[in-house]
Amino acid sequence: MNNNVKTLVNGIIKDNPIFILLLGLCPTLATTSSAINGLSMGLATMFVLIMSNIAISLLKNLIPDKVRIPAYIVIIAAFVTALEMAMNAYVPVLADALGVFLPLIAVNCILLGRAEAFAAKNKVIPSIFDGVGIGLGFAGALTILGIVRELLGTGKIFDFAIFPETFGALLFVLAPGAFIALGYLIVIFNKLQKK
Amino acid sequence: MAKLESTFKNMFLSLSIICLAVALILAQLNVITTESIAEARALRLQDAIMVVVPEFDNDPVAESFKMPVGQGDSLLMFPAKKNGELVGFAVHSFSNNGFSGNIQVLVGFDMEGKIVNYSVLHHAETPGLGDKMEEWFRPQEQTTSLIERIFGFQIETEGRNSSIIGRNLSAGLLFVANDGGDIDAITASTITARAFLEAVNKAYAAFREGNVDVSPPEIVLNIEGAIQSIFSDFDNDPVAEAFKTSSDDLPMVFPVKQNGKPVGYAVHSFSDNGRNGSIHIMVGLDTEGNILDYYILHHRETPEHAEGVEIWFKDESNPANNIIGRNLSQGLLVLADEGSDIDGITGSTRTTRALLEAINSAILEFKNQ
Structure with a gap:
Protein backbone atom coordinates (compact mmCIF):
# COMPACT_ATOMS: atom_id res chain seq x y z
CA MET A 1 0.00 0.00 0.00
CA ASN A 2 2.84 2.30 0.88
CA ASN A 3 4.19 1.79 -2.59
CA ASN A 4 0.83 2.72 -4.10
CA VAL A 5 0.71 5.99 -2.19
CA LYS A 6 4.24 6.71 -3.36
CA THR A 7 3.19 6.05 -6.97
CA LEU A 8 0.28 8.44 -6.55
CA VAL A 9 2.38 11.23 -5.02
CA ASN A 10 5.09 10.71 -7.63
CA GLY A 11 2.52 11.27 -10.35
CA ILE A 12 1.64 14.64 -8.86
CA ILE A 13 5.11 15.87 -7.85
CA LYS A 14 8.20 14.01 -9.09
CA ASP A 15 6.73 12.73 -12.35
CA ASN A 16 4.36 15.62 -12.91
CA PRO A 17 3.47 15.16 -16.60
CA ILE A 18 3.47 18.88 -17.43
CA PHE A 19 6.03 20.51 -15.16
CA ILE A 20 8.60 17.69 -15.07
CA LEU A 21 8.00 15.26 -17.95
CA LEU A 22 6.76 17.99 -20.32
CA LEU A 23 4.34 15.54 -21.93
CA GLY A 24 1.06 16.38 -23.64
CA LEU A 25 1.84 20.06 -24.06
CA CYS A 26 -0.43 20.57 -27.07
CA PRO A 27 -3.77 20.28 -25.23
CA THR A 28 -2.13 21.97 -22.26
CA LEU A 29 -1.36 25.13 -24.18
CA ALA A 30 -4.56 25.08 -26.20
CA THR A 31 -7.22 24.51 -23.55
CA THR A 32 -5.92 26.53 -20.61
CA SER A 33 -7.22 29.93 -21.72
CA SER A 34 -9.45 29.82 -18.64
CA ALA A 35 -9.33 27.93 -15.36
CA ILE A 36 -12.56 26.03 -15.95
CA ASN A 37 -11.44 24.87 -19.40
CA GLY A 38 -8.13 23.65 -17.99
CA LEU A 39 -9.83 21.84 -15.13
CA SER A 40 -12.39 20.06 -17.31
CA MET A 41 -9.74 19.03 -19.84
CA GLY A 42 -7.58 17.73 -16.98
CA LEU A 43 -10.42 15.70 -15.48
CA ALA A 44 -11.45 14.25 -18.84
CA THR A 45 -7.87 13.18 -19.51
CA MET A 46 -7.57 11.75 -16.01
CA PHE A 47 -10.65 9.61 -16.56
CA VAL A 48 -9.31 8.17 -19.82
CA LEU A 49 -5.89 7.65 -18.26
CA ILE A 50 -7.24 5.63 -15.33
CA MET A 51 -9.45 3.51 -17.58
CA SER A 52 -6.73 2.83 -20.13
CA ASN A 53 -4.21 2.00 -17.38
CA ILE A 54 -6.65 -0.55 -15.95
CA ALA A 55 -7.43 -2.12 -19.32
CA ILE A 56 -3.81 -2.30 -20.42
CA SER A 57 -2.48 -3.77 -17.18
CA LEU A 58 -5.23 -6.41 -17.40
CA LEU A 59 -4.51 -7.26 -21.02
CA LYS A 60 -0.73 -6.88 -20.97
CA ASN A 61 -0.03 -10.60 -21.19
CA LEU A 62 -2.43 -11.08 -24.08
CA ILE A 63 -0.70 -8.46 -26.19
CA PRO A 64 2.48 -9.59 -27.97
CA ASP A 65 5.28 -7.02 -27.71
CA LYS A 66 5.55 -6.23 -31.41
CA VAL A 67 1.90 -5.13 -31.72
CA ARG A 68 1.60 -3.46 -28.32
CA ILE A 69 1.60 0.13 -29.63
CA PRO A 70 -1.35 -0.31 -32.04
CA ALA A 71 -3.16 -2.34 -29.39
CA TYR A 72 -2.70 0.41 -26.77
CA ILE A 73 -3.81 3.07 -29.22
CA VAL A 74 -6.99 1.16 -30.05
CA ILE A 75 -7.80 0.75 -26.36
CA ILE A 76 -7.13 4.42 -25.56
CA ALA A 77 -9.13 5.58 -28.57
CA ALA A 78 -12.01 3.35 -27.50
CA PHE A 79 -12.17 5.03 -24.08
CA VAL A 80 -11.95 8.49 -25.59
CA THR A 81 -14.77 7.70 -28.02
CA ALA A 82 -16.88 6.26 -25.22
CA LEU A 83 -16.21 9.36 -23.09
CA GLU A 84 -17.12 11.66 -25.96
CA MET A 85 -20.39 9.85 -26.61
CA ALA A 86 -21.28 9.84 -22.93
CA MET A 87 -20.47 13.52 -22.51
CA ASN A 88 -22.48 14.48 -25.59
CA ALA A 89 -25.42 12.53 -24.24
CA TYR A 90 -25.37 13.55 -20.58
CA VAL A 91 -23.26 16.72 -20.20
CA PRO A 92 -23.49 18.41 -23.64
CA VAL A 93 -22.42 21.78 -22.18
CA LEU A 94 -19.06 20.40 -21.13
CA ALA A 95 -18.62 18.52 -24.41
CA ASP A 96 -19.16 21.82 -26.22
CA ALA A 97 -16.66 23.66 -24.05
CA LEU A 98 -13.91 21.11 -24.76
CA GLY A 99 -14.87 20.89 -28.41
CA VAL A 100 -12.22 19.38 -30.65
CA PHE A 101 -9.80 18.76 -27.76
CA LEU A 102 -11.97 16.00 -26.36
CA PRO A 103 -11.37 13.55 -29.25
CA LEU A 104 -7.74 14.71 -29.30
CA ILE A 105 -7.18 13.18 -25.85
CA ALA A 106 -6.64 9.97 -27.82
CA VAL A 107 -3.34 11.25 -29.18
CA ASN A 108 -2.15 12.79 -25.92
CA CYS A 109 1.24 11.20 -25.39
CA ILE A 110 0.76 11.00 -21.61
CA LEU A 111 -1.71 8.17 -22.13
CA LEU A 112 0.53 6.10 -24.37
CA GLY A 113 3.51 7.04 -22.22
CA ARG A 114 1.93 5.74 -19.02
CA ALA A 115 0.63 2.62 -20.79
CA GLU A 116 4.11 1.86 -21.99
CA ALA A 117 6.09 2.96 -18.94
CA PHE A 118 3.82 1.76 -16.15
CA ALA A 119 0.63 -0.17 -16.92
CA ALA A 120 2.38 -2.66 -19.20
CA LYS A 121 4.77 -3.59 -16.39
CA ASN A 122 2.56 -3.47 -13.32
CA LYS A 123 -0.54 -5.05 -11.83
CA VAL A 124 -3.98 -3.46 -11.91
CA ILE A 125 -4.01 -1.80 -8.47
CA PRO A 126 -0.70 0.07 -8.83
CA SER A 127 -1.76 1.03 -12.37
CA ILE A 128 -4.91 2.64 -10.99
CA PHE A 129 -2.85 4.62 -8.50
CA ASP A 130 -0.48 5.66 -11.25
CA GLY A 131 -3.45 6.76 -13.36
CA VAL A 132 -4.92 8.78 -10.49
CA GLY A 133 -1.56 10.32 -9.60
CA ILE A 134 -0.55 11.30 -13.12
CA GLY A 135 -4.14 12.35 -13.82
CA LEU A 136 -4.19 14.63 -10.77
CA GLY A 137 -0.78 16.00 -11.69
CA PHE A 138 -2.03 16.76 -15.21
CA ALA A 139 -5.38 18.21 -14.10
CA GLY A 140 -3.68 20.25 -11.39
CA ALA A 141 -1.09 21.65 -13.76
CA LEU A 142 -3.74 22.56 -16.32
CA THR A 143 -5.88 24.22 -13.67
CA ILE A 144 -2.97 26.26 -12.30
CA LEU A 145 -1.95 27.32 -15.80
CA GLY A 146 -5.59 28.14 -16.56
CA ILE A 147 -5.88 30.22 -13.39
CA VAL A 148 -2.69 32.16 -14.13
CA ARG A 149 -3.68 32.85 -17.71
CA GLU A 150 -7.27 33.78 -16.90
CA LEU A 151 -6.18 36.07 -14.06
CA LEU A 152 -3.48 37.87 -16.03
CA GLY A 153 -5.53 37.93 -19.21
CA THR A 154 -8.96 38.94 -17.99
CA GLY A 155 -8.65 39.65 -14.27
CA LYS A 156 -10.91 36.75 -13.37
CA ILE A 157 -10.55 33.32 -11.78
CA PHE A 158 -13.26 30.77 -12.58
CA ASP A 159 -15.23 33.72 -14.00
CA PHE A 160 -15.07 35.56 -10.67
CA ALA A 161 -13.71 39.07 -11.16
CA ILE A 162 -10.57 39.74 -9.12
CA PHE A 163 -9.48 42.96 -10.78
CA PRO A 164 -11.08 45.02 -13.56
CA GLU A 165 -10.85 43.48 -17.02
CA THR A 166 -9.36 46.72 -18.34
CA PHE A 167 -6.06 45.77 -16.70
CA GLY A 168 -5.96 42.30 -18.25
CA ALA A 169 -3.20 41.57 -20.75
CA LEU A 170 -4.84 39.91 -23.71
CA LEU A 171 -1.49 38.30 -24.51
CA PHE A 172 -2.02 35.73 -21.78
CA VAL A 173 -5.25 34.49 -23.32
CA LEU A 174 -3.48 34.05 -26.65
CA ALA A 175 -0.97 31.36 -27.56
CA PRO A 176 2.24 33.30 -26.73
CA GLY A 177 0.92 33.95 -23.22
CA ALA A 178 0.41 30.21 -22.81
CA PHE A 179 4.09 29.56 -23.56
CA ILE A 180 5.29 32.39 -21.31
CA ALA A 181 3.07 31.38 -18.39
CA LEU A 182 3.97 27.70 -18.76
CA GLY A 183 7.67 28.53 -18.91
CA TYR A 184 7.58 30.48 -15.66
CA LEU A 185 5.43 27.86 -13.95
CA ILE A 186 7.96 25.15 -14.90
CA VAL A 187 10.75 27.28 -13.42
CA ILE A 188 8.87 27.87 -10.17
CA PHE A 189 7.75 24.24 -9.86
CA ASN A 190 11.26 22.88 -10.33
CA LYS A 191 12.77 25.43 -7.98
CA LEU A 192 10.29 24.50 -5.24
CA GLN A 193 10.66 20.79 -5.87
CA LYS A 194 14.45 20.80 -5.56
CA LYS A 195 14.30 22.15 -2.03
CA MET B 1 0.05 -16.51 -17.44
CA ALA B 2 3.16 -15.80 -19.43
CA LYS B 3 3.31 -13.09 -22.00
CA LEU B 4 2.35 -14.17 -25.52
CA GLU B 5 5.20 -14.62 -27.97
CA SER B 6 5.36 -12.25 -30.93
CA THR B 7 4.55 -14.91 -33.52
CA PHE B 8 2.50 -13.96 -36.57
CA LYS B 9 -0.48 -15.97 -35.34
CA ASN B 10 -0.43 -14.44 -31.87
CA MET B 11 -0.05 -10.90 -33.17
CA PHE B 12 -2.83 -11.37 -35.72
CA LEU B 13 -5.24 -12.90 -33.22
CA SER B 14 -4.46 -10.50 -30.39
CA LEU B 15 -4.90 -7.36 -32.46
CA SER B 16 -7.98 -8.70 -34.26
CA ILE B 17 -9.69 -9.68 -31.05
CA ILE B 18 -8.95 -6.36 -29.38
CA CYS B 19 -10.24 -4.43 -32.39
CA LEU B 20 -13.35 -6.57 -32.66
CA ALA B 21 -14.12 -6.30 -28.96
CA VAL B 22 -13.62 -2.54 -28.99
CA ALA B 23 -15.82 -2.20 -32.08
CA LEU B 24 -18.61 -4.23 -30.50
CA ILE B 25 -18.49 -2.29 -27.23
CA LEU B 26 -18.49 1.07 -29.01
CA ALA B 27 -21.32 -0.03 -31.30
CA GLN B 28 -23.40 -0.99 -28.30
CA LEU B 29 -22.56 2.26 -26.54
CA ASN B 30 -23.51 4.16 -29.66
CA VAL B 31 -26.94 2.52 -29.67
CA ILE B 32 -27.43 3.43 -26.02
CA THR B 33 -26.36 7.05 -26.33
CA THR B 34 -27.81 7.97 -29.74
CA GLU B 35 -31.22 8.63 -28.29
CA SER B 36 -29.87 10.62 -25.36
CA ILE B 37 -27.68 12.68 -27.66
CA ALA B 38 -30.65 13.47 -29.91
CA GLU B 39 -32.71 14.30 -26.83
CA ALA B 40 -29.99 16.55 -25.43
CA ARG B 41 -29.76 18.34 -28.78
CA ALA B 42 -33.52 18.77 -28.99
CA LEU B 43 -33.63 20.03 -25.42
CA ARG B 44 -30.90 22.56 -26.10
CA LEU B 45 -32.71 23.79 -29.18
CA GLN B 46 -35.91 24.06 -27.16
CA ASP B 47 -34.13 26.02 -24.42
CA ALA B 48 -32.48 28.28 -26.96
CA ILE B 49 -35.81 29.01 -28.66
CA MET B 50 -37.32 29.86 -25.29
CA VAL B 51 -34.58 32.40 -24.69
CA GLN B 142 -20.78 46.34 -15.32
CA THR B 143 -19.09 43.90 -12.98
CA THR B 144 -17.44 44.96 -9.77
CA SER B 145 -14.23 43.07 -9.20
CA LEU B 146 -12.93 41.88 -5.84
CA ILE B 147 -10.20 44.52 -5.66
CA GLU B 148 -12.66 47.27 -6.42
CA ARG B 149 -14.94 45.99 -3.70
CA ILE B 150 -12.15 45.76 -1.12
CA PHE B 151 -10.68 49.17 -1.80
CA GLY B 152 -14.00 50.76 -2.62
CA PHE B 153 -13.30 52.33 -5.97
CA GLN B 154 -14.80 51.81 -9.37
CA ILE B 155 -13.08 51.76 -12.70
CA GLU B 156 -15.40 52.36 -15.61
CA ASN B 211 -43.13 36.76 -42.78
CA VAL B 212 -45.09 38.86 -45.22
CA ASP B 213 -46.80 40.74 -42.40
CA VAL B 214 -43.65 42.56 -41.50
CA SER B 215 -43.78 46.02 -42.93
CA PRO B 216 -40.92 48.45 -42.68
CA PRO B 217 -41.35 50.92 -39.86
CA GLU B 218 -43.75 53.64 -40.90
CA ILE B 219 -41.97 56.57 -42.42
CA VAL B 220 -42.99 59.86 -40.89
CA LEU B 221 -42.65 62.56 -43.48
CA ASN B 222 -42.53 66.17 -42.47
CA ILE B 223 -44.58 67.43 -45.44
CA GLU B 224 -45.63 70.75 -43.97
CA GLY B 225 -42.21 71.52 -42.62
CA ALA B 226 -40.70 70.79 -46.02
CA ILE B 227 -43.13 73.14 -47.80
CA GLN B 228 -42.46 75.87 -45.27
CA SER B 229 -38.74 75.55 -45.63
CA ILE B 230 -38.98 75.99 -49.40
CA PHE B 231 -41.73 78.62 -49.62
CA SER B 232 -41.62 81.12 -46.82
CA ASP B 233 -44.65 83.21 -47.82
CA PHE B 234 -47.98 81.61 -48.52
CA ASP B 235 -51.43 81.75 -46.99
CA ASN B 236 -53.27 78.72 -48.31
CA ASP B 237 -53.22 75.14 -47.06
CA PRO B 238 -51.18 73.22 -49.66
CA VAL B 239 -51.80 69.88 -47.97
CA ALA B 240 -55.57 70.28 -48.23
CA GLU B 241 -55.33 71.27 -51.89
CA ALA B 242 -52.87 68.53 -52.82
CA PHE B 243 -53.55 66.61 -56.00
CA LYS B 244 -51.87 64.10 -58.26
CA THR B 245 -52.12 63.57 -61.97
CA SER B 246 -51.55 59.83 -62.17
CA SER B 247 -53.17 56.92 -60.42
CA ASP B 248 -50.00 56.27 -58.36
CA ASP B 249 -49.72 57.52 -54.80
CA LEU B 250 -46.72 59.64 -55.67
CA PRO B 251 -45.67 62.11 -56.92
CA MET B 252 -48.05 64.40 -55.10
CA VAL B 253 -48.34 68.07 -55.98
CA PHE B 254 -48.94 70.70 -53.31
CA PRO B 255 -49.98 74.01 -54.84
CA VAL B 256 -48.65 76.97 -52.90
CA LYS B 257 -50.66 80.22 -53.13
CA GLN B 258 -50.62 83.68 -51.67
CA ASN B 259 -53.71 85.89 -51.84
CA GLY B 260 -55.25 83.27 -54.08
CA LYS B 261 -52.47 83.55 -56.65
CA PRO B 262 -50.21 80.54 -57.20
CA VAL B 263 -46.59 81.18 -56.25
CA GLY B 264 -45.30 77.72 -56.98
CA TYR B 265 -45.64 74.04 -56.43
CA ALA B 266 -44.09 71.67 -53.96
CA VAL B 267 -43.85 68.22 -55.45
CA HIS B 268 -43.38 65.20 -53.23
CA SER B 269 -41.53 62.51 -55.17
CA PHE B 270 -39.43 59.46 -54.43
CA SER B 271 -36.97 56.91 -55.75
CA ASP B 272 -36.66 53.29 -54.73
CA ASN B 273 -33.11 53.03 -55.99
CA GLY B 274 -31.15 54.35 -53.05
CA ARG B 275 -28.46 52.13 -51.58
CA ASN B 276 -30.76 51.24 -48.73
CA GLY B 277 -34.16 51.57 -50.33
CA SER B 278 -36.42 54.50 -50.87
CA ILE B 279 -35.56 58.18 -50.79
CA HIS B 280 -38.36 60.73 -50.47
CA ILE B 281 -37.87 64.30 -51.54
CA MET B 282 -39.85 67.52 -51.75
CA VAL B 283 -38.95 69.70 -54.73
CA GLY B 284 -40.08 73.30 -54.87
CA LEU B 285 -40.83 74.75 -58.29
CA ASP B 286 -42.04 78.23 -59.14
CA THR B 287 -44.87 78.72 -61.56
CA GLU B 288 -42.42 78.71 -64.50
CA GLY B 289 -40.95 75.41 -63.50
CA ASN B 290 -37.67 76.77 -62.13
CA ILE B 291 -36.29 74.79 -59.26
CA LEU B 292 -36.48 76.90 -56.09
CA ASP B 293 -35.14 74.49 -53.54
CA TYR B 294 -35.40 70.89 -52.41
CA TYR B 295 -35.88 69.16 -49.09
CA ILE B 296 -35.07 65.55 -48.33
CA LEU B 297 -38.01 64.05 -46.50
CA HIS B 298 -36.60 60.61 -45.86
CA HIS B 299 -33.62 58.44 -46.62
CA ARG B 300 -31.85 55.46 -45.10
CA GLU B 301 -28.48 55.85 -46.74
CA THR B 302 -25.51 55.11 -44.53
CA PRO B 303 -24.03 58.25 -42.99
CA GLU B 304 -20.84 58.23 -45.03
CA HIS B 305 -22.79 57.84 -48.26
CA ALA B 306 -25.46 60.34 -47.45
CA GLU B 307 -23.10 62.96 -46.06
CA GLY B 308 -23.66 66.14 -47.93
CA VAL B 309 -26.74 64.91 -49.74
CA GLU B 310 -28.82 67.53 -47.98
CA ILE B 311 -26.87 70.38 -49.52
CA TRP B 312 -25.01 68.83 -52.47
CA PHE B 313 -27.34 70.15 -55.15
CA LYS B 314 -27.52 73.66 -53.75
CA ASP B 315 -23.88 74.26 -53.00
CA GLU B 316 -23.17 77.70 -54.40
CA SER B 317 -19.43 77.19 -54.31
CA ASN B 318 -19.82 74.34 -56.76
CA PRO B 319 -21.93 75.69 -59.64
CA ALA B 320 -21.75 72.46 -61.64
CA ASN B 321 -23.84 70.68 -59.09
CA ASN B 322 -26.09 73.57 -58.22
CA ILE B 323 -29.53 72.76 -59.53
CA ILE B 324 -31.25 75.71 -57.90
CA GLY B 325 -32.74 77.95 -60.55
CA ARG B 326 -32.53 75.38 -63.29
CA ASN B 327 -35.50 75.08 -65.57
CA LEU B 328 -37.07 71.98 -66.96
CA SER B 329 -36.68 73.37 -70.45
CA GLN B 330 -33.01 72.47 -70.02
CA GLY B 331 -34.02 68.85 -69.94
CA LEU B 332 -33.79 66.33 -67.18
CA LEU B 333 -31.00 66.22 -64.68
CA VAL B 334 -28.48 63.45 -65.23
CA LEU B 335 -25.08 62.65 -63.86
CA ALA B 336 -21.83 63.60 -65.51
CA ASP B 337 -20.99 60.04 -66.40
CA GLU B 338 -24.29 59.78 -68.22
CA GLY B 339 -23.62 62.74 -70.41
CA SER B 340 -24.48 65.75 -68.33
CA ASP B 341 -22.68 68.07 -65.99
CA ILE B 342 -23.75 67.06 -62.51
CA ASP B 343 -21.12 65.32 -60.42
CA GLY B 344 -22.17 62.45 -58.24
CA ILE B 345 -21.29 62.70 -54.58
CA THR B 346 -17.86 61.13 -54.27
CA GLY B 347 -18.27 57.48 -53.38
CA SER B 348 -22.04 57.76 -53.43
CA THR B 349 -22.98 57.79 -57.08
CA ARG B 350 -25.86 55.47 -56.46
CA THR B 351 -27.37 57.70 -53.81
CA THR B 352 -26.96 60.74 -56.04
CA ARG B 353 -28.55 58.99 -58.97
CA ALA B 354 -31.55 57.99 -56.87
CA LEU B 355 -31.95 61.57 -55.72
CA LEU B 356 -31.83 62.90 -59.27
CA GLU B 357 -34.37 60.29 -60.30
CA ALA B 358 -36.71 61.57 -57.61
CA ILE B 359 -36.14 65.19 -58.62
CA ASN B 360 -36.73 64.38 -62.29
CA SER B 361 -39.94 62.58 -61.55
CA ALA B 362 -41.08 65.65 -59.61
CA ILE B 363 -40.27 67.87 -62.58
CA LEU B 364 -42.13 65.56 -64.98
CA GLU B 365 -45.10 65.66 -62.66
CA PHE B 366 -45.07 69.45 -62.87
CA LYS B 367 -44.90 69.28 -66.65
CA ASN B 368 -47.86 66.93 -66.77
CA GLN B 369 -50.13 69.23 -64.86
Missing part, protein backbone atom coordinates in the same frame (compact mmCIF):
# COMPACT_ATOMS: atom_id res chain seq x y z
CA VAL B 52 -34.67 34.14 -28.03
CA VAL B 53 -38.35 34.72 -28.79
CA PRO B 54 -41.21 36.33 -26.85
CA GLU B 55 -43.35 34.06 -24.70
CA PHE B 56 -45.24 31.43 -26.70
CA ASP B 57 -47.53 28.46 -26.12
CA ASN B 58 -47.16 26.40 -29.30
CA ASP B 59 -44.51 23.89 -30.33
CA PRO B 60 -42.12 25.84 -32.57
CA VAL B 61 -40.01 22.76 -33.35
CA ALA B 62 -43.00 20.80 -34.66
CA GLU B 63 -44.11 23.78 -36.75
CA SER B 64 -40.67 24.61 -38.07
CA PHE B 65 -40.13 25.01 -41.79
CA LYS B 66 -37.29 25.76 -44.17
CA MET B 67 -36.85 29.13 -45.75
CA PRO B 68 -34.53 29.51 -48.74
CA VAL B 69 -32.16 32.48 -48.62
CA GLY B 70 -30.03 33.15 -51.70
CA GLN B 71 -27.11 31.00 -52.86
CA GLY B 72 -28.94 27.71 -52.37
CA ASP B 73 -28.93 27.98 -48.57
CA SER B 74 -32.02 27.49 -46.56
CA LEU B 75 -32.55 28.26 -42.91
CA LEU B 76 -34.83 26.58 -40.40
CA MET B 77 -37.51 28.88 -39.01
CA PHE B 78 -39.29 28.25 -35.74
CA PRO B 79 -42.56 30.19 -35.49
CA ALA B 80 -43.56 31.19 -31.95
CA LYS B 81 -47.28 31.59 -31.42
CA LYS B 82 -49.33 32.70 -28.46
CA ASN B 83 -53.05 31.90 -28.50
CA GLY B 84 -52.71 30.98 -32.15
CA GLU B 85 -51.20 34.32 -33.10
CA LEU B 86 -47.66 34.69 -34.35
CA VAL B 87 -45.52 36.58 -31.86
CA GLY B 88 -42.10 35.98 -33.34
CA PHE B 89 -39.66 33.74 -35.14
CA ALA B 90 -36.51 31.97 -34.06
CA VAL B 91 -34.22 31.52 -37.06
CA HIS B 92 -31.45 28.94 -37.07
CA SER B 93 -28.73 30.64 -39.06
CA PHE B 94 -25.07 30.00 -39.70
CA SER B 95 -21.87 31.32 -41.20
CA ASN B 96 -18.94 29.36 -42.55
CA ASN B 97 -16.58 32.32 -42.22
CA GLY B 98 -15.70 32.00 -38.56
CA PHE B 99 -12.07 31.92 -37.50
CA SER B 100 -12.44 28.15 -37.09
CA GLY B 101 -15.14 27.55 -39.65
CA ASN B 102 -18.78 26.97 -38.96
CA ILE B 103 -20.75 29.11 -36.49
CA GLN B 104 -24.40 28.37 -35.81
CA VAL B 105 -26.68 30.81 -34.07
CA LEU B 106 -30.34 31.00 -33.22
CA VAL B 107 -31.67 34.53 -33.67
CA GLY B 108 -35.09 35.51 -32.37
CA PHE B 109 -37.21 38.27 -33.90
CA ASP B 110 -40.50 39.75 -32.75
CA MET B 111 -43.13 40.58 -35.35
CA GLU B 112 -41.74 44.07 -35.90
CA GLY B 113 -38.41 42.57 -36.91
CA LYS B 114 -36.58 43.54 -33.72
CA ILE B 115 -33.95 41.14 -32.42
CA VAL B 116 -35.29 39.78 -29.13
CA ASN B 117 -32.23 37.73 -28.22
CA TYR B 118 -29.76 35.28 -29.71
CA SER B 119 -28.08 32.05 -28.72
CA VAL B 120 -24.91 30.51 -30.11
CA LEU B 121 -25.67 26.85 -30.85
CA HIS B 122 -22.34 25.71 -32.18
CA HIS B 123 -18.91 27.15 -32.80
CA ALA B 124 -15.27 26.15 -32.70
CA GLU B 125 -13.82 29.62 -32.10
CA THR B 126 -10.80 30.15 -29.87
CA PRO B 127 -11.64 29.83 -26.18
CA GLY B 128 -11.19 33.17 -24.45
CA LEU B 129 -11.36 35.14 -27.68
CA GLY B 130 -13.91 34.24 -30.33
CA ASP B 131 -16.14 32.46 -27.86
CA LYS B 132 -16.82 35.83 -26.24
CA MET B 133 -19.51 36.25 -28.91
CA GLU B 134 -21.88 34.45 -26.57
CA GLU B 135 -21.99 37.59 -24.40
CA TRP B 136 -20.43 40.31 -26.53
CA PHE B 137 -23.52 41.19 -28.55
CA ARG B 138 -25.72 41.62 -25.50
CA PRO B 139 -25.91 44.79 -23.41
CA GLN B 140 -22.69 45.24 -21.47
CA GLU B 141 -22.74 44.34 -17.83
CA THR B 157 -15.19 49.56 -18.13
CA GLU B 158 -14.58 50.88 -21.56
CA GLY B 159 -17.94 51.48 -23.17
CA ARG B 160 -18.62 49.64 -26.35
CA ASN B 161 -21.38 49.67 -28.87
CA SER B 162 -21.88 46.02 -29.57
CA SER B 163 -25.35 45.08 -28.40
CA ILE B 164 -27.68 43.83 -31.11
CA ILE B 165 -30.58 43.17 -28.75
CA GLY B 166 -33.58 45.26 -29.73
CA ARG B 167 -32.08 46.31 -33.04
CA ASN B 168 -34.48 46.39 -35.96
CA LEU B 169 -32.56 45.35 -39.03
CA SER B 170 -34.98 47.08 -41.37
CA ALA B 171 -32.98 50.19 -40.52
CA GLY B 172 -29.94 48.58 -42.12
CA LEU B 173 -28.06 45.33 -41.69
CA LEU B 174 -25.41 44.88 -39.02
CA PHE B 175 -21.70 45.23 -39.74
CA VAL B 176 -18.63 45.60 -37.60
CA ALA B 177 -17.10 49.07 -37.42
CA ASN B 178 -14.18 48.04 -39.65
CA ASP B 179 -16.65 47.25 -42.42
CA GLY B 180 -18.44 50.58 -42.13
CA GLY B 181 -21.06 49.39 -39.66
CA ASP B 182 -21.70 50.57 -36.13
CA ILE B 183 -21.08 47.37 -34.13
CA ASP B 184 -17.77 47.20 -32.29
CA ALA B 185 -15.97 43.96 -33.12
CA ILE B 186 -14.82 41.59 -30.39
CA THR B 187 -11.34 42.64 -29.26
CA ALA B 188 -8.81 40.53 -31.19
CA SER B 189 -11.61 38.53 -32.84
CA THR B 190 -12.90 40.69 -35.66
CA ILE B 191 -13.26 37.68 -37.95
CA THR B 192 -15.51 35.93 -35.47
CA ALA B 193 -17.61 39.07 -34.98
CA ARG B 194 -17.93 39.51 -38.73
CA ALA B 195 -19.05 35.90 -39.22
CA PHE B 196 -21.49 36.19 -36.34
CA LEU B 197 -23.11 39.32 -37.81
CA GLU B 198 -23.22 37.63 -41.22
CA ALA B 199 -25.27 34.83 -39.65
CA VAL B 200 -27.55 37.37 -37.93
CA ASN B 201 -28.09 39.27 -41.18
CA LYS B 202 -28.87 36.02 -42.96
CA ALA B 203 -31.38 35.15 -40.26
CA TYR B 204 -33.05 38.49 -40.81
CA ALA B 205 -33.27 37.89 -44.56
CA ALA B 206 -35.02 34.57 -43.89
CA PHE B 207 -37.29 36.22 -41.34
CA ARG B 208 -38.24 38.88 -43.86
CA GLU B 209 -39.04 36.34 -46.57
CA GLY B 210 -41.01 34.11 -44.30
